[in-house]
Amino acid sequence: MLGALPLSTLISRGTVLEALVDKEHLDDPAISSRQKFIVLLNCGPSDPIYFAFLTSNTTKFDTLPHLKRELMDVDHNAYDFLDRPTCLDFSDVHTMSMAALEKMLTRKRLSYKGKLSDSDIVRCGTAIKGSFQIAPDIMRALRCPP
Numbered sequence: 001m002l003g004a005l006p007l008s009t010l011i012s013r014g015t016v017l018e019a020l021v022d023k024e025h026l027d028d029p030a031i032s033s034r035q036k037f038i039v040l041l042n043c044g045p046s047d048p049i050y051f052a053f054l055t056s057n058t059t060k061f062d063t064l065p066h067l068k069r070e071l072m073d074v075d076h077n078a079y080d081f082l083d084r085p086t087c088l089d090f091s092d093v094h095t096m097s098m099a100a101l102e103k104m105l106t107r108k109r110l111s112y113k114g115k116l117s118d119s120d121i122v123r124c125g126t127a128i129k130g131s132f133q134i135a136p137d138i139m140r141a142l143r144c145p146p
Contacts, residue, residue: 007102008045014116015040020109043144047098056084067091072127081113091133
């Protein structure tokens with residue numbers, strides 16, 4: 001699907017992409033790249049692209065209660081591309097330029113997986129507004145018009 005449409009048409013809050021991400025976006029320095037589901041947070045096409053990771057590894061937050069509140073449960077049964085309990089992690093919002101995202105697409109390191117439900121997109125907005133971890137400048141960039 002991505003090859004048929006310009007990437008910019010898919011840039012909106014709730015778009016889910018599977019991406020081979022480099023170590024600059026990963027927590028473990030021993031891993032150079034890894035397939036991850038990312039959820040775009042932008043209200044529409046803009047540069048840079050803001051995103052958060054979907055994660056099934058929530059046990060790492062058990063010892064970090066201040067970050068655990070930055071997780072949003074996602075019903076894995078509602079999405080064909082998820083196969084286990086999963087959360088959207090707002091504790092670390094990442095950025096990438098549109099050019100870098102397009103380069104990933106060209107190199108076949110990016111695929112479209114779907115879109116979060118309308119109710120999950122609303123929950124994303126609520127989680128972003130209530131976050132203690134998202135920097136104020138990013139918070140401003142992620143404010144969607146009513």
